Amino acid sequence: MRLLDRYLLRELTGPLVACLTGFLLVWITADLLERIADFQGRQLAWTRVLVYYGWRVPEFLGLVLPMALLLALLYALHRLARHHEITAMRAAGLGLWRIALPYLGVGLGCSGLMWTLNEHWGPESTRRAEAVLRPVEPGDDKRVRIANFGFMNRRDHRAWHADAFDPLAGELTGPQVEYLTPEGRRRWLFASRAVYTNGVWWFQEAREFESNPQGERYLVPVQAVPSMSRPDFTETPEQLYSAHVVRGRLERRASRKLDLPVRTLRDYARLNPDLSPEERAWLETQLQGRFSLAATCTVVVLIALPFGVMPGRRNVFYGVAGSIFVAxxxxxxxxxxxxxxxxxxxxxxxxxxxxxxxxxxxxxxxIQRFR
Known part of the structure; x- marks a missing residue:
C-alpha cells in the first residue's frame, strides 16, 4: 500500500469510528426509550439490559453503517478539499479514480461486512439477545412462546399445530402433526410435548391414528407410546420459527423491512413450492433486496466522492448538502x-x-466530469 493510500485511509478512520459510535448510541437510546416499560415489567437488572444491547450491536451496526460511512467520507473529503490537498494530488498527476481507490476499497469492505452482519452475526446475536429476556428462575414459566402455532410443509405434505411453541428451547406444547406415510396413508400424531434434541424431534405421550381404509369418518388407533423419536420429520425449530415470521410478513405484505436472512427466505420457498403469484413476488423481492442491501455501502461511496471533491469553500458546502440530499x-x-x-x-x-x-x-x- 502506498503512503498516499495510508494517509487517505487514516483521514477516514477517525470520522468513521466517531460516526459509527454516535449512530449506535442514538439507535440504542431510541430503542431503550421505546422498550423501557417492557424492561421494567420484566424487572430486568441493568446488567441484563446492558448484555441485551451488547448482543444487539451487530444488528444495529448493519442498519447505521451506510449513513455513518457517508457522513465520515464527506467529512474526510471536506477536510482534504478545504486544505487543497485534492487539488495538489491532481496537480501531481493523480486522477480522481486513483485518489478514490482506497475509499472504494473501504466501500467494498463495508459491503462485505454488511452481508456478514445481516446474514450471519445479526440473526444469531438477535436470538441471543432475546434469550437474555427469558427468566433466570427455573420454576418461572413466563417464557417466550407463540400461542396457537401452526406450520405447513407443503413440499413434504406435513401440517404442524401446537398449543404453544418456544423457538428458543425448540419445544412444542400439545403438538399435532398430520402427515403421509410412504404408502400414501394419512396419519395424525398427537402428543403432550415435543422437544428437538440432537437434530431429532422427540414426542412425549405420543398417540398415532390413521384414516380408516374403509372410508369411515372416525380414525383408527395405530400406537400409543410414552416416548417416540421421529427422524423423518426434518423440520427444525429454526425453520418453524422462520416460517412463522415469513408468513406473518406475507399476510401483512410488509415491504419496508429487509431483516429476514437469505437462508430463511429460501427455506420458506423450498417448503412452499405452490405459492401464489402475489406471494412469490413478495418473497423474490425480499430475496433480491437482501442481496442489493449489501451493495449500499459501495453505492454510498460513489455518491459521496464527486460531491466531496468539489474545490472551494462554497462548493464544498453545496457539495456536502447535495450529497446528503442525493443519498x-x-x-x-x-x-x-x-x-x-x-x-x-x-x-x-x-x-x-x-x-x-x-x-x-x-x-x-x-466523477467522470472532473477528469
Missing part, C-alpha cells in the same frame, strides 16, 4: 422500489437493484 433520495427510492416489487407492480430484480444501479451510475458519471 436521502436514494434511501427513499429503495423503499419505493421494495413497495412496488412486493406489490407485484415491478419485477423483483428491478425493484431491488434499480436504485443501486441508477445512483451508482450517477456517481460514476459525476
Amino acid at each position: 436521502f433520495t436514494y434511501f427513499v427510492l429503495q423503499q419505493v422500489g421494495l413497495a412496488l416489487g412486493t406489490g407485484g407492480h415491478l419485477s423483483p430484480w428491478l425493484a431491488a437493484w434499480a436504485p443501486n444501479l441508477a445512483f451508482a451510475g450517477l456517481g460514476i458519471a459525476m
Whole structure:
C-alpha cells in the first residue's frame, strides 16, 4: 500500500469510528426509550439490559453503517478539499479514480461486512439477545412462546399445530402433526410435548391414528407410546420459527423491512413450492433486496466522492448538502422500489437493484466530469 493510500485511509478512520459510535448510541437510546416499560415489567437488572444491547450491536451496526460511512467520507473529503490537498494530488498527476481507490476499497469492505452482519452475526446475536429476556428462575414459566402455532410443509405434505411453541428451547406444547406415510396413508400424531434434541424431534405421550381404509369418518388407533423419536420429520425449530415470521410478513405484505436472512427466505420457498403469484413476488423481492442491501455501502461511496471533491469553500458546502440530499433520495427510492416489487407492480430484480444501479451510475458519471 502506498503512503498516499495510508494517509487517505487514516483521514477516514477517525470520522468513521466517531460516526459509527454516535449512530449506535442514538439507535440504542431510541430503542431503550421505546422498550423501557417492557424492561421494567420484566424487572430486568441493568446488567441484563446492558448484555441485551451488547448482543444487539451487530444488528444495529448493519442498519447505521451506510449513513455513518457517508457522513465520515464527506467529512474526510471536506477536510482534504478545504486544505487543497485534492487539488495538489491532481496537480501531481493523480486522477480522481486513483485518489478514490482506497475509499472504494473501504466501500467494498463495508459491503462485505454488511452481508456478514445481516446474514450471519445479526440473526444469531438477535436470538441471543432475546434469550437474555427469558427468566433466570427455573420454576418461572413466563417464557417466550407463540400461542396457537401452526406450520405447513407443503413440499413434504406435513401440517404442524401446537398449543404453544418456544423457538428458543425448540419445544412444542400439545403438538399435532398430520402427515403421509410412504404408502400414501394419512396419519395424525398427537402428543403432550415435543422437544428437538440432537437434530431429532422427540414426542412425549405420543398417540398415532390413521384414516380408516374403509372410508369411515372416525380414525383408527395405530400406537400409543410414552416416548417416540421421529427422524423423518426434518423440520427444525429454526425453520418453524422462520416460517412463522415469513408468513406473518406475507399476510401483512410488509415491504419496508429487509431483516429476514437469505437462508430463511429460501427455506420458506423450498417448503412452499405452490405459492401464489402475489406471494412469490413478495418473497423474490425480499430475496433480491437482501442481496442489493449489501451493495449500499459501495453505492454510498460513489455518491459521496464527486460531491466531496468539489474545490472551494462554497462548493464544498453545496457539495456536502447535495450529497446528503442525493443519498436521502436514494434511501427513499429503495423503499419505493421494495413497495412496488412486493406489490407485484415491478419485477423483483428491478425493484431491488434499480436504485443501486441508477445512483451508482450517477456517481460514476459525476466523477467522470472532473477528469
